[in-house]
Amino acid sequence: MTEATTVPNDDVVVFLPGGGRASAALVPVPQAEAEVNVADLAVTRGDGVFESIGVVAGRPLELPRHLTRLAHSAELLELPAPDLAAFEAAVQTALAAHEPAPELLVKLFHSRGVETPAHTIDGPTGWVQVLSGADHTAARRDGVRVVLLDRGYRSDIAQTAPWLLQGAKTLSYALNKAALREAARRDADDVVFVSTDGVLLEGPTANVVVRHGDVFRTPRTDLGILAGTTQAAFFDTVRARGLTAEEAVLTPDDLATADAAWLCSSGRLLAPIRSLDGASLPVDAAFTAGVLAEAFGLEA
Amino acid sequence: MTEATTVPNDDVVVFLPGGGRASAALVPVPQAEAEVNVADLAVTRGDGVFESIGVVAGRPLELPRHLTRLAHSAELLELPAPDLAAFEAAVQTALAAHEPAPELLVKLFHSRGVETPAHTIDGPTGWVQVLSGADHTAARRDGVRVVLLDRGYRSDIAQTAPWLLQGAKTLSYALNKAALREAARRDADDVVFVSTDGVLLEGPTANVVVRHGDVFRTPRTDLGILAGTTQAAFFDTVRARGLTAEEAVLTPDDLATADAAWLCSSGRLLAPIRSLDGASLPVDAAFTAGVLAEAFGLEA
CATH class of the missing domain: 3.20.10.10 (D-amino Acid Aminotransferase, subunit A, domain 2)
Known part of the structure; x- marks a missing residue:
């Protein structure tokens, strides 16, 4: 893992290992440069699950409840079980890399993976995104x-x-x-x-x-x-x-x-x-x- | 537009102009290298429409009916109207670049676009993918x-x-x-x-x-x-x-x-x-x- 660098005025994405992407795992990248393959089933079928977590003063709220729910959603879709420890690490890495703010939003994504030309699935794909939330x-x-x-x-x-x-x-x-x-x-x-x-x-x-x-x-x-x-x-x-x-x-x-x-x-x-x-x-x-x-x- | 090159043993993707991607528009790329931004609403919300078109002996079947239906689906989702002429051109470019086969499948994707950190939408995103279909x-x-x-x-x-x-x-x-x-x-x-x-x-x-x-x-x-x-x-x-x-x-x-x-x-x-x-x-x-x-x- 490289040292986390703050990415000012942008949102931060951290990919989990796997899922056939070019980006290195657990390295924070600006949202504008974070991409998934067009044949990822998240893209083509909405075939994945997610969580949105509020962040107040740098602390993700109710993280254990969100991780539990992510795993439960994955089970209902018969997805591979998400690696919750890796998601938790990615959340911390992404938050450390984002410009601090009183409130942020962190999203967890867990997709079935990429459908290859050989009709196999290379997956799952997982990533975390930190966003500046709207003013509520x-x-x-x-x-x-x-x-x-x-x-x-x-x-x-x-x-x-x-x-x-x-x-x-x-x-x-x-x-x-x-x-x-x-x-x-x-x-x-x-x-x-x-x-x-x-x-x-x-x-x-x-x-x-x-x-x-x-x-x-x-x-x-x-x-x-x-x-x-x-x-x-x-x-x-x-x-x-x-x-x-x-x-x-x-x-x-x-x-x-x-x-x-x-x-x-x-x-x-x-x-x-x-x-x-x-x-x-x-x-x-x-x-x-x-x-x-x-x-x-x-x-x- | 560059000259179409056949991409053997792979599937071909052609992006339409727009949608904030790195890939150049209307240039065939192998599926493995074709990516969309993680903040594209196709990825995060399944917020887009698509068509799958059978291709027999190089000819896309019922293309006008599929284009009409793509536009109708977009209207139901209140998406920007898809550029049907650009989609048709992308279909031909992608088919010309794919290794010929008795049957292929071509998919058209039209997403609302990418949610930027500034909470605006950069879109729509459109692309076409040619796949080797399964044996039916x-x-x-x-x-x-x-x-x-x-x-x-x-x-x-x-x-x-x-x-x-x-x-x-x-x-x-x-x-x-x-x-x-x-x-x-x-x-x-x-x-x-x-x-x-x-x-x-x-x-x-x-x-x-x-x-x-x-x-x-x-x-x-x-x-x-x-x-x-x-x-x-x-x-x-x-x-x-x-x-x-x-x-x-x-x-x-x-x-x-x-x-x-x-x-x-x-x-x-x-x-x-x-x-x-x-x-x-x-x-x-x-x-x-x-x-x-x-x-x-x-x-x-």
Whole structure:
């Protein structure tokens, strides 16, 4: 491994060994020079899994939970198991090479690998990217406008049709991007999906938490949704304060009647939901700021 | 443009102009040296569209239909419109550079582009790849074993929830690969998806055609499925023979009771379905061979 060099004003990529690339493994390269083969199944089929991890003051948040989820997603796709120790080392190398910032985002990618002309697969391919995240100050303080969109599936889909890969964080994310464009068309910032049998699910890139009194609830992970890492850290903090936090089967009405509600994700962390399909929801700015400080070390 | 050089024993890639890559545009490169940036949205989100085109004796089959479908898929994803003339030129350049073979496969890729550290998108990215296809002789002659799998959506999903991108040929194909693994687990070769309201849809990479007497039918394209290019050429030939070919709303029973049925796709072209969930279906080898010759110039 070469000595890590800070790459100013750019994002940093670190490749793991393997996957038939030209770049040397575990050496930080600027994003502009980091390439994967066009025949990598990540490119041609979205056939891989990923994680996005928030970084506050140089510290990746909830890293063990993210590594566990990466391995779980890989299992659902029957990918080779990711080398979690190598991913962890790559995260540290990439963060050390990136220009420091109060907040960053680190992404982990694990693809099935490159389809060769001989119809074999040279893989898996793995890499880590450190990015300067967007500025989430306003969303965390003022909240986001959310619309409900049909997810098209029943809430038991992960049990009845596992080949649809619900609950895996795959690189096949085009529909999540399309849902966010639909939200923008409806003059909103984000989405919460609803199942065809009327169950509240998750956002395209976030989990949802609703508060009624001293009870905080989030949709159960057997409903074909991702296990939330940021939501889990939020719940740790809620429980440490002596409040109740639980998984449940929720409906859109539970969200519409909430005393407060949040979208939880790795980059934005906690964004209060300030409106649902155009109707206002209460926002508790002081409580949110307190949890952001306590759970994630984020100063207001 | 440099003069095209044949690249023996390898596959050939030709990039279109744009998309922030190092490789020069419209110059054939071996697949092993053809790379896209890790921050291309094709890689990170499966956020792009593609086409696979069969090539027989150097001639790409149904090229205009494929180009039309590429543009339609791009529209559904709100991508920049693909430069179809540039794609057509890239196809010819790539084919001229590839070692000739009785059959090849050419793939067209059109991605939203590269997300830069400044949170802008440098795109679109486009490229063409020529591959040596697999040997489909046995599948075309003897047929394939098919299982029915739940697609999880209602048949009206493309109308009610367009953000789910049904009917677009996106790079988010991980679930199609997962469905094929499920078929293998069930000792089958391929899949036909069924909607939650019991309508026959399509395969993960193929359209389905059923024959009853002199009537050939395929599922309607408003059922959230792709318009089939190989199926369309098949229907042209059927109609030229004075037989009836039509789009319809079909059920699994229509497939189970068929006099003959096929999966239609660009590489394999026509594969008779020889069993459905383990029950035998009739295979008309002579008829299939006749259509393969007439519609696609494929000698037995």
